[in-house]
Amino acid sequence: MELRADLFRDKRILLVEDNPRDEALTLRALQKHNLQSAVAVTRDGVEALDYLLPAADHAVQPLPQLVLLDLKLPKLDGLEVLRRLREHERTRLLPVVILTSSAEERDILESYRLGTSSYVRKPVDFAEFTEAVRYLGLYWLILNIAPPAQ
Amino acid sequence: MAGVMEDIRKDYAGTLSGYLIQADEEARLHAHELGRKALTGGIGVLDIVTLHHEALASLGEAASLPLDRAAEFLAESLSPFEMSLRGYREANAMLSTANTSLQQAQAATEAVNRELEAFSYSVAHDLRAPLRSIDGFSLALLEDCADLLDEAGRQHLRFVREAAQDMAALIDGLLSLSRVTRSELRRETVDLAELARNILAQLRRAAPGRNVETVIADDLFAEGDARLLRGLLENLLGNAWKFTGRQAAARIEVGMTHAGRERAYFVRDNGAGFDMAYAAKLFGAFQRLHSPSEFEGTGIGLATVQRIVHRHGGRVWAKSEIGRGATFFFTLWSTGHGA
């Protein structure tokens, strides 16, 4: 199945990633599947929460279809971001995929305990990484039926 | 014990009566000797005291006896008990000092372990990230700037990518090695045959083109940590699978035999084998007896196997001949090996 841009005109991915090289590589992988224009990027946990849970006097962005969340982030780490997202009515059901270098058992367990939708380890081999991103896009933006807005 | 008691009873009354008449050194030594006999024979202080009173009663009216001398005799016969009590107290004091330093050592070990854990954790995360960049941007160069590079230049980039991926494999190997030490050891009954069948089925799925005959003994139960024992078999069977890669009719056998009085489990293959002259090196981290052009690998597998076996208080060793396959043996909970 091919991913076409018009299939997700209004669908968006929020990438939470602090490493600019990893960001460039992830965007490159998304671009290969025509997904790049659908991505917003935040570079630490606080920024990500501001984006998803804006303060009352800030402009409210529509929620993305999918959050790709790194674990190791400056200020607030990924697990803490996830915990707070699950505490809020607005983001309680939002699909969040942990996308990280770590395959530590306790990271995986803790992520699921806190309610991640999925956990994916970034492969070192970029060809495999691109493939993983393609699967993620296919699954979460097209195949998956998102929870209805409340 | 009753026999010892009877002997002492007779001897006691006789020696005591002699002592009451004449308090000589010989009788005193004999009282001490009787006490020692009682102590080693498992007879208690109260028994001696009872015995003493019986003996006194048999010797006549209390008023007519030199009671202070009798008390001296009793004290002498009890002296071995007193000495042993003192020894016990001293040993106890030493033990409690030893315990304190053991507790301190344990606390220090735990601190080191926590540090190690934090360290391997950041190794996992921080060392892989730059490798991903090295690989990813090399591939980006190959894709975007292919016409600016000649074939030699493209080959260099492919080598850069290979090196990055090798290093990623090394880091993963080191991590799994350290996980063996970090994880808590559980003890349960594990069906090694079932594990082996699982692992081999997995290897078969990953390489459906290979023709490998597998023979697994029934009833291969062991006591140990299921997850670690799986890691152990994964490495041994992975090796057997890999080093039979050039065999037209590969064969892998998993079974149990006896090494002296112990059960030794084994994994046998008919693959490339190795030179026994280097057998001692086999279990060291990063030690390999084959070049990557012959067989790929990182050399961390058998080091992991050895750690797992040691944590289960066992031994591991191998027998082989070049070109004639290899057999890896291991025992668990061997006598004379701590966990």
Ligand SMILES: Nc1ncnc2c1ncn2[C@@H]1O[C@H](COP(=O)(O)OP(=O)(O)O)[C@@H](O)[C@H]1O
């Ligand atoms: N079944 C086997 N047959 C022949 N050689 C083996 C076998 N298992 C291990 N070896 C030798 O021991 C070395 C170390 O094994 P291991 O630590 O598992 O590393 P790796 O599999 O990554 O090479 C191997 O490189 C190989 O030379």
Ligand SMILES: [Mg+2]
């Ligand atoms: Mg190996």
